[in-house]
Amino acid sequence: MISIRDRLIFTGQLLFTLLVAAFLIVPAILSMLAGVTVNYFQGIRSGVTLQWVIQVWELYADTIARSFVIALSALTVTLIVGIPAAYALHVRGGRLSRVVEEIITLPLAVPGLAIALGLLLTYGGFSDFRRSWLFILAGHVVFTLPFMVRSVMAVFAAIDVKTLDESASSLGASPWRRFLDVIVPNARPGILAGSLMVVTLSLGEFNLTWMLHTPLTKTLPVGLADSYASMRLEVASAYTLVFFVMIIPLLVAMQIFADHKRRQGAGR
Amino acid sequence: MPFNTFIRLCLLPLAMVVVAFFLLPMVRLVIVGGSGDLGVGAYAAILFEPRFRATLINTVMLAVATTASSLLIATVAGLFLQRHRFPGRALLVAMLTFPLAFPGVVVGFMIILLAGRQGLIGSITLPLFGEKWVFAYSIQGLFLGYLYFSIPRVILTIMAAVEKLDLSLEEAARALGAGPWAVHRDVILPALRPAFVASGAIAFATAMGAFGTAFTLATNINVLPMLIYTEFTLSANIAMAAALSVGLGLVAWAALALARSFSGGTVAAAG
Amino acid sequence: MTGGQGVTLRVEACGKTFPDGTRALEPITLDVARGETLVFLGPSGCGKTTMLRIIAGLERPDVGGRILFNEVDVTGIPIERRNVGMVFQSYALFPNMNVAENIGYGLKIRGIGKAEREARVAELVALTGIEGLVHRRVDQLSGGQRQRVALARAVAARPSVLLLDEPLTALDAALRERLRVELDRLLRTLGITTIYVTHDQTEAMMLGDRIVVMRKGAIAQIGTARDIYFSPASRFVAEFIGATNIVEAECHDGMLALPGGRLPIQNGASGAVVVMIRPESIDIISTEGAVLSGRVGDVSFIGDRQRLTVSGAAHKPLLVDAPNSLGIKAGDIVGLSVKPEAIRLLAGD
Ligand SMILES: Nc1ncnc2c1ncn2[C@@H]1O[C@H](COP(=O)(O)OP(=O)(O)OP(=O)(O)O)[C@@H](O)[C@H]1O
Ligand SMILES: [Mg+2]
Numbered sequence: 001m002i003s004i005r006d007r008l009i010f011t012g013q014l015l016f017t018l019l020v021a022a023f024l025i026v027p028a029i030l031s032m033l034a035g036v037t038v039n040y041f042q043g044i045r046s047g048v049t050l051q052w053v054i055q056v057w058e059l060y061a062d063t064i065a066r067s068f069v070i071a072l073s074a075l076t077v078t079l080i081v082g083i084p085a086a087y088a089l090h091v092r093g094g095r096l097s098r099v100v101e102e103i104i105t106l107p108l109a110v111p112g113l114a115i116a117l118g119l120l121l122t123y124g125g126f127s128d129f130r131r132s133w134l135f136i137l138a139g140h141v142v143f144t145l146p147f148m149v150r151s152v153m154a155v156f157a158a159i160d161v162k163t164l165d166e167s168a169s170s171l172g173a174s175p176w177r178r179f180l181d182v183i184v185p186n187a188r189p190g191i192l193a194g195s196l197m198v199v200t201l202s203l204g205e206f207n208l209t210w211m212l213h214t215p216l217t218k219t220l221p222v223g224l225a226d227s228y229a230s231m232r233l234e235v236a237s238a239y240t241l242v243f244f245v246m247i248i249p250l251l252v253a254m255q256i257f258a259d260h261k262r263r264q265g266a267g268r
Numbered sequence: 269m270p271f272n273t274f275i276r277l278c279l280l281p282l283a284m285v286v287v288a289f290f291l292l293p294m295v296r297l298v299i300v301g302g303s304g305d306l307g308v309g310a311y312a313a314i315l316f317e318p319r320f321r322a323t324l325i326n327t328v329m330l331a332v333a334t335t336a337s338s339l340l341i342a343t344v345a346g347l348f349l350q351r352h353r354f355p356g357r358a359l360l361v362a363m364l365t366f367p368l369a370f371p372g373v374v375v376g377f378m379i380i381l382l383a384g385r386q387g388l389i390g391s392i393t394l395p396l397f398g399e400k401w402v403f404a405y406s407i408q409g410l411f412l413g414y415l416y417f418s419i420p421r422v423i424l425t426i427m428a429a430v431e432k433l434d435l436s437l438e439e440a441a442r443a444l445g446a447g448p449w450a451v452h453r454d455v456i457l458p459a460l461r462p463a464f465v466a467s468g469a470i471a472f473a474t475a476m477g478a479f480g481t482a483f484t485l486a487t488n489i490n491v492l493p494m495l496i497y498t499e500f501t502l503s504a505n506i507a508m509a510a511a512l513s514v515g516l517g518l519v520a521w522a523a524l525a526l527a528r529s530f531s532g533g534t535v536a537a538a539g
Numbered sequence: 540m541t542g543g544q545g546v547t548l549r550v551e552a553c554g555k556t557f558p559d560g561t562r563a564l565e566p567i568t569l570d571v572a573r574g575e576t577l578v579f580l581g582p583s584g585c586g587k588t589t590m591l592r593i594i595a596g597l598e599r600p601d602v603g604g605r606i607l608f609n610e611v612d613v614t615g616i617p618i619e620r621r622n623v624g625m626v627f628q629s630y631a632l633f634p635n636m637n638v639a640e641n642i643g644y645g646l647k648i649r650g651i652g653k654a655e656r657e658a659r660v661a662e663l664v665a666l667t668g669i670e671g672l673v674h675r676r677v678d679q680l681s682g683g684q685r686q687r688v689a690l691a692r693a694v695a696a697r698p699s700v701l702l703l704d705e706p707l708t709a710l711d712a713a714l715r716e717r718l719r720v721e722l723d724r725l726l727r728t729l730g731i732t733t734i735y736v737t738h739d740q741t742e743a744m745m746l747g748d749r750i751v752v753m754r755k756g757a758i759a760q761i762g763t764a765r766d767i768y769f770s771p772a773s774r775f776v777a778e779f780i781g782a783t784n785i786v787e788a789e790c791h792d793g794m795l796a797l798p799g800g801r802l803p804i805q806n807g808a809s810g811a812v813v814v815m816i817r818p819e820s821i822d823i824i825s826t827e828g829a830v831l832s833g834r835v836g837d838v839s840f841i842g843d844r845q846r847l848t849v850s851g852a853a854h855k856p857l858l859v860d861a862p863n864s865l866g867i868k869a870g871d872i873v874g875l876s877v878k879p880e881a882i883r884l885l886a887g888d
Contacts, residue, residue, distance in 0.1 A: 013348040020345050021363040024416065027378035028367070030388060034381070041386060081285050084278035092275055100279070104286055109521040110294070111477025113493050114513035117500065118293025121300050121510065138289045145285065160629065166597055167631035169619045171645035172696065175274035181644070185635035204371035206480040207493075211500075221480070225373045228484050233386060240377060247369055255362065271617060 032244065034237035052238035056227075060239060063223035064246075066133060070219060071202035074140040078198050081141075082148035083191060087183050089149070090156040091165060101153075105146045112207030115142060120211060133217045139208040144201050148194035155190030193257055200250045204243075220246075294517075301514045304507020313508070314515045320495070327492040328519070330411060331475035335468050338418035342467070343460070346426035361427075368420045372413075372480020379413045379485060380404045410489050413481040418471040425470075429463030462530075469527030473520040492516050545574045545732045546609040546699040548594070553604035555589050555756075563589040565757040566604065576726055576733040578747030580740060582779070586756040587736040588704055594734055595702050596621045608699055624698030624731070628705045630689040632677040638688050639664075639673040645696035663691040666725065683714050690722070694729060701726075701733040707742060719745055740780050744768065752776050774885045777815040782846075784816045785885070786853045795882070799852035800831035805879045813885045818846060818858040820881035823865060829874025833857065838869055849873065 035053065039046040085104075089097045107115060119139055124130055155161075161183060168178040184191070206221040213222050220243060227236045302308040314320050349361055367375070383389045383404040390400035403409050433456065441455045479493040486494060492512060500509035547570065554566040564586045571577045579587040592598040594606055596618035605614045613621055624645075632641050639660050646656045664670055667687040672680065680688065686706060693701060706722070707715045723746050726733055737743050743750050744764035752759040752767060752775075759779075760772040771777035774785055788795050790812045795802040804814070826832050833852030838845055845863055850856040852875055859875065861867060 010352065013344060014354075017345040017348050017360060017364075020341055020419065021360055023382075024367050024419065025363045026388065027381045030381045031377065077285070081281040085282035088275045088278035100282075103291070104282065106521065107290060109473055109524045110517040111479070111493065111513070111520055113477065113479050113496055114297060114517040115290065115293065117496070117510060117513050118297040119289065121506070122293045122296045141285060142290045145282075149282075159634065160631075163627055163629055163631040164633060166618070167625065167627055168633070168644070169271075169597075169617070170595060170623055170625035170702075171692065172619050172622070172648040173644075174619055175271050177648065179274075179278075182633055182635070186633070188635075200369045204369050204374070206371040206373050206483075207477070210479070210483070221371045221373055224371075224377070225480070225484060228373065228377050228380070236377065237381075240374060243374065251366065251369055255365070 028244070031237045031240045034234055035241035036238070037234060040233050040237070052234045053242065055235055056239045056242055059235075060220075060223045060227070060242075063218045063220045064242065066217065067203055067220035070133060070137055070140060071199045073137050074144055074202045075195055075198050077137070077141045078145050078148040079191070079195070082145055082194065083152055083184065083187065084179070086149045086152035086156060086187075086190075087161075087179065090153055091162050101149075104149060107142050108146050112139075112143065112205070113211065115139060116208040116211035119208075131214055131216070136209055136212045136217060136219065139212050140202045140205055143205060143208060144198040147197040147201065148191075151194030151197065152187050152190040155187050159186055161186060189257075189261065193254070193261075196250055196254045196257065200247060200254070203247060203250075297510050298514055300507055301511035302507075304505070304511070306507070310508055310511035311515065314512060320512070323490045323492055323495045324515070326407075326490050327476060330407065330414065330491060331472050333411060334414040334418055334475040335471045338415055338422045338471050339464055339468055341415075342419055342422035342426050343457075343464075346423050347430055347456070349423075350427050350430040364423050365420045367416060368424070370417065372417070372478050372482075373484045374480075375413050375416050376481040376484025376486075378416060379409050379481070383409055383412065405485050405489075407489055409485050410482055410491065413485060414475045414478060417478070417481070418475065421474075422467040422471055425463050425467035426460065429460050433459055465527045465530045469523050472523045476520045476523070477516060545730055547571065547573050548700055548732055548734075549605075549607040549610070550590075550594065551605040551607065553590070553593050553600035553606065555586070555593060555598060555604075556601055563756055564593075564600075565755075566601075567758055569751065569758070569761065571732055571734070574730045574732055575748045576735060576746055578735045578737060578743040578750045579753055580737055580743040580747075580750050580779075581753035581759075583738060585753045587738070587753060589756075590753075591702050591704050591734060591736050594700065595623050595625055622696070622699045624693035624696070624701045626686075626689045626693045626701075626703040626706045628708055630685045630709075632680075632685060632688055632692070634677055636677070637673070638669070638675050638677065638680070641677060641688055642673075642692045642695050644692065649696055659695060660691075663695055666728070667691045668721075682710050683718060686710065686718060690725070694731065698731065701729070701731045702736075703733065704736045705738070706735075708737070708739070715742075722746065744780075752779060754779075770883060771815065771885065774813060774815075777883070777885060782818050782858055784818065784821075784853070784855075784857050786814050786816060786855075786857075788812065788814070788853070797831060797853050799833045799875075800829070802831055802877055802882065803879050804882045804884075808884055815883045815885050816857070816877055816881060818860040820877060821857065821859045822876045823847075823859065823861050823867070824874040824876050826872055826874040829876065831875045831877075832872060833875065835867055835869055835871045835873055838867060849875065 033044060034040045036048050036050065037044050037046060038049045089101055116139060119135070123135065129135055164182050164186065165178055168182045173181060204221055205219075206225065209219050209222055210225065213219065218226070224236075224239055224243060227239045231239075301310055304310050306313055314324060345364065349357060370378070381387055383402060385402055387402065387404060390402050393399065393401040437455050437459065438451055441451050446454060477493060479497065482489060482491050482494045483497070493516070496509050496512045496516065499505045499512065549571075550567055550569050552566040552568055553564065554562075555564040556562050567590065579590055581587055589598060593600050593604070596613070596616060600606070600614065605612055607613065608621070633644065636644065642663055643656045643660045646659060651659075660673070664673055667690060669684055669687050669691070672684060672688075677685065677688065686709075690706070707718055710718065719742055726746065735746055747764060749761060749763055750767050751761050754775055760767055760776045762770075767776060768780055771780065777783050778785060786795070786797070788797055788811075790796070790804065790809050792809075793803060795804055795812075795814065831852050833849040836848040836850050836856055838847050840863070843863070844860050845865070845867070847859045847861055847867065848856040849859050857875070867873065
């Protein structure tokens with residue numbers, strides 16, 4: 001019993017949603033096409049080519065490699081720093097823990113530009129550090145750490161890890177043993193979700209990185225900005241295409257993971 | 269090892285990283301901001317110097333417009349997607365959330381492809397109206413770019429909130445005789461308010477601080493992040509750049525803090 | 540570390556004030572014999588869990604409080620070195636381990652080899668009746684099965700003290716009743732000194748060698764189930780344990796003066812008194828010659844007997860248990876008799 005009015009409303013909403021989706025997706029498709037088109041101005045009729053991608057590879061392979069190195073390093077650091085911290089903040093509780101949590105989530109609110117400026121003003125004088133990719137890493141760690149900590153803490157809150165911890169301690173396990181045997185294995189979903197987030201964000205980070213990089217420490221997004229400003233549209237598009245190819249699997253993994261979690265949650 | 273020692277050890281790496289690479293730089297930023305020609309007056313200059321004030325107002329208005337529009341768009345689309353099941357829905361959702369992890373620069377490029385000199389919109393309007401519409405490099409282009417990265421985030425939050433809505437409330441309202449409009453006005457939209465506040469604050473804070481998009485489109489759009497960047501690099505007015513950064517950080521943080529005190533939940537910006 | 544099955548346990552002046560100022564326990568002193576099962580019973584929030592956690596080593600008592608296992612002070616020793624076994628109300632089984640790994644975890648921590656561990660796990664699996672489940676993940680178990688795994692895990696490493704915090708509360712009534720019987724058998728088989736926390740008096744009376752009735756962080760009474768049931772030390776204990784009638788009346792010449800008549804009592808008290816009469820110690824007799832009588836209000840069938848309220852006899856309606864065979868309906872006038880020794884004089888509140 002669907003009235004004509006309901007039909008109209010449905011169609012209207014569908015069209016609207018499709019329009020929004022088109023706004024988001026059409027330019028991405030255009031850029032992917034442009035990256036493999038001989039001449040974008042003439043359109044796809046001018047032929048399909050990989051020459052731009054190859055050119056990007058020749059020009060920018062180092063930025064891609066560096067971005068991966070930085071993303072994986074940021075992941076390593078956030079794992080080592082974030083998981084124990086999430087655990088400690090969760091079991092300790094209390095006001096101090098809330099204050100600490102508030103402080104470490106501040107980098108989400110403070111624009112990257114401000115953080116980068118602060119880092120430059122503080123460490124600009126240490127020229128060896130300033131010139132190395134580790135300087136960029138420092139910024140990425142500050143920026144991605146809250147995602148790891150929150151993601152892990154969310155799991156802890158959901159599984160009552162405090163009681164699990166107490167129960168392991170009643171069986172004779174030392175704090176360190178408990179951490180390895182009980183805490184980390186049960187935090188795995190949060191660790192995985194946090195890791196995907198950290199890597200994705202680090203690979204795409206621009207605001208901080210643009211301020212922190214030197215000509216010798218360019219990352220992928222920095223290279224992208226570079227190519228947008230100075231390269232022909234096809235090369236810029238091919239470079240963007242490379243970025244999409246890298247980032248899409250991560251996004252898909254995140255999506256699958258979120259769906260999986262939702263389904264599990266619904267099953268309970 | 270006693271438990272308390274272990275807990276302290278767990279927090280030690282965090283403390284080192286956060287103090288060294290976040291707190292210290294922030295303190296330095298605040299100090300430097302007050303140590304230029306104007307002294308502490310640099311902070312007042314953000315509000316009273318006409319050039320800075322105009323930029324601040326411009327940025328805030330742009331962020332407000334972005335927030336309001338993305339909320340509107342995301343609510344219509346989010347409610348629709350969560351209330352109907354149809355073939356292709358999953359694909360549509362994926363398309364709407366796909367740009368979530370695009371950095372600002374890439375978003376800027378997307379806008380150039382849409383509304384730039386060789387853009388899609390121009391090539392459509394040329395045969396239709398006899399002129400090429402090119403607005404990527406203006407404030408409209410920037411607005412479009414901000415919408416581009418806000419919509420996915422806001423849609424995700426709103427869809428999650430709609431999913432959690434208590435259906436029985438809606439049914440109760442209908443049992444009491446409320447029509448579809450009344451149900452939306454009196455039940456659904458009020459129930460979604462925490463999600464609006466949370467995702468709106470994120471959209472606002474992100475739009476305030478967005479640099480990559482403006483940088484890519486950048487010609488002469490006056491927004492705070494661009495102003496900071498030019499003060500820092502071109503004018504070498506480091507103190508003013510620092511003061512402006514502190515101001516920008518405060519506005520963004522205040523928006524999130526305010527939203528959190530309203531919704532009581534967890535509000536955090538992303539990307 | 541204190542080893543061996545069953546220790547004597549001494550709680551000495553253990554109070555607890557939480558950092559937020561909540562006074563959860565007044566200083567409490569008590570002794571538990573080797574192999575004894577002591578039950579802490581009391582209403583919600585009276586400090587039972589806090590007491591248990593202090594004995595376990597999860598909380599520290601306020602200054603001056605001490606916990607002794609076999610006369611050795613363990614107050615400063617963290618829980619992981621106290622050799623206790625603990626069953627949590629939520630069971631707290633490790634989701635990342637299967638049933639066998641859960642049960643064997645304490646043994647693994649103690650460095651016991653794989654073969655011995657497996658043998659011990661098999662033994663416990665048999666003892667708790669969960670054969671066939673050893674390779675299951677813990678989220679594939681029913682509530683009752685989880686409870687058994689938690690218990691097996693807690694006793695696997697032969698703890699000195701077994702601590703159970705409302706282990707049956709999360710289960711439905713029928714299962715609770717069955718597991719209560721099983722648990723009783725198991726605790727007696729194991730012979731471990733056991734502290735059991737519950738707010739269910741039936742559970743307490745069935746499982747406890749002795750029961751500690753708690754109220755607002757202090758001990759209201761310690762004694763065997765019989766002591767507590769028949770000779771409650773206070774009105775609070777009397778009311779908390781089982782259905783009861785608390786009667787306030789004047790007492791003269793060994794007789795309790797009630798609106799519906801007079802009752803002889805044993806005690807030589809006089810003046811205003813408070814006494815307790817259990818519903819099952821009141822007999823329904825014919826009104827002729829009855830010293831006390833009243834009118835039947837409600838009649839409710841409670842399974843093996845019926846429970847009446849009789850008004851007019853005392854200041855408040857009395858609860859009276861009568862056999863189902865007795866044909867009684869609301870409105871009947873009945874006579875009541877109570878043996879003098881079934882009327883207990885109560886002190887305080
Ligand atoms: N960590 C804590 N901080 C502050 N107060 C606490 C804490 N833990 C318990 N309390 C308080 O101490 C009192 C005793 O709590 P406890 O958990 O021991 O009660 P209980 O007898 O086990 O109750 P229940 O039957 O509900 O489990 C309560 O008032 C409780 O609110
Ligand atoms: Mg309790």
